[in-house]
Amino acid sequence: MSDDPFAASDAVVVAADPETVFAFLDEPANHAAITPGLADVRDIESLANGGKRLSYTYRIAGVGIDGEIVQTVHDPPARHAFELRGRLSGTIDLRLGPVDSGTELTYAATYDLPENALARVGAPVVRRFNERQLRAALESVAARFDGSE
Known part of the structure; x- marks a missing residue:
C-alpha cells in the first residue's frame, strides 16, 4: 500500500536493548513526549492482552483532535500495535529487533483522514507531513538513549 498517502514507515537504531526500548514505549506518557502533535494522553486503562486503552488529543495546525487508542498487540520485547x-483513525505498528x-x-x-481534510491540503502534503511526523518520533526515541541527555 505504498501508494496510500496516509501510510508511512521508517526505522531507526536505538542504543539500548529491545527490553529497555519496549518498556519505554509501553508507557503512554512517553508517547506524548516523543510524538509531535500528541498533546495529551489520559483515561489510561489496562487491557487483558497486557496493552492499554487510552484517550488522546492530537494537535494539528492549532486544532485539537480527540480520539481513542486501543493496543491490539502487546508482545514484549518485540512488538506494540495500536x-x-x-476522527483520526488508523493503525500504528512498532516492531523491535536486536542489532549489534x-x-x-x-x-x-x-491513517484514515476525513475526505474534507484531503481536499483542503492534498495527498502529497499529507504524505510528507506523515513521513516527517513519523521520522521525528523515531529520532526522539533514539535521542532518549544516545547518552547525550
Whole structure:
C-alpha cells in the first residue's frame, strides 16, 4: 500500500536493548513526549492482552483532535500495535529487533483522514507531513538513549 498517502514507515537504531526500548514505549506518557502533535494522553486503562486503552488529543495546525487508542498487540520485547479510533483513525505498528548496536525500531502507520481534510491540503502534503511526523518520533526515541541527555 505504498501508494496510500496516509501510510508511512521508517526505522531507526536505538542504543539500548529491545527490553529497555519496549518498556519505554509501553508507557503512554512517553508517547506524548516523543510524538509531535500528541498533546495529551489520559483515561489510561489496562487491557487483558497486557496493552492499554487510552484517550488522546492530537494537535494539528492549532486544532485539537480527540480520539481513542486501543493496543491490539502487546508482545514484549518485540512488538506494540495500536488501533486509532475517532476522527483520526488508523493503525500504528512498532516492531523491535536486536542489532549489534542496540535495537532496530520500525514504526509503520496508516491513517484514515476525513475526505474534507484531503481536499483542503492534498495527498502529497499529507504524505510528507506523515513521513516527517513519523521520522521525528523515531529520532526522539533514539535521542532518549544516545547518552547525550
